[in-house]
Amino acid sequence: MTSTLPSPAKIAAWIALLALVAGGAVHAYGLTYLPFLFPEDACYFNAGNKVTPDSSSGMPVSLVCDGAEIVPGWVNPLLLALAVTVVAATVASVVLALRARARKRRA
Numbered sequence: 001m002t003s004t005l006p007s008p009a010k011i012a013a014w015i016a017l018l019a020l021v022a023g024g025a026v027h028a029y030g031l032t033y034l035p036f037l038f039p040e041d042a043c044y045f046n047a048g049n050k051v052t053p054d055s056s057s058g059m060p061v062s063l064v065c066d067g068a069e070i071v072p073g074w075v076n077p078l079l080l081a082l083a084v085t086v087v088a089a090t091v092a093s094v095v096l097a098l099r100a101r102a103r104k105r106r107a
Helices: 008-031 039-047 075-106
Strands: 055-058 061-065
Touching (some): 008 075, 039 061
């Protein structure tokens, strides 16, 4: 009985896809802190102050109310780590697929 494992290139591609989906979810979570229709409500619901935000941005995800950052500190480092994972796994997948293809041609 032989088990057929996926190729290393497919594993790397799946890792890239999972990191991409996770990055999208983390970014969407971070965006829930940002003001949309009523900016003062973003500070009220997230920090308890009914004031207009000092600043906000979508990338890096940031909302500053009364000088304090409201978006959790782990959001942006995790986004960076997931982005690096996506790029590295994609490059690894392409390199592994090309090496496997070259090996098949030689064999």
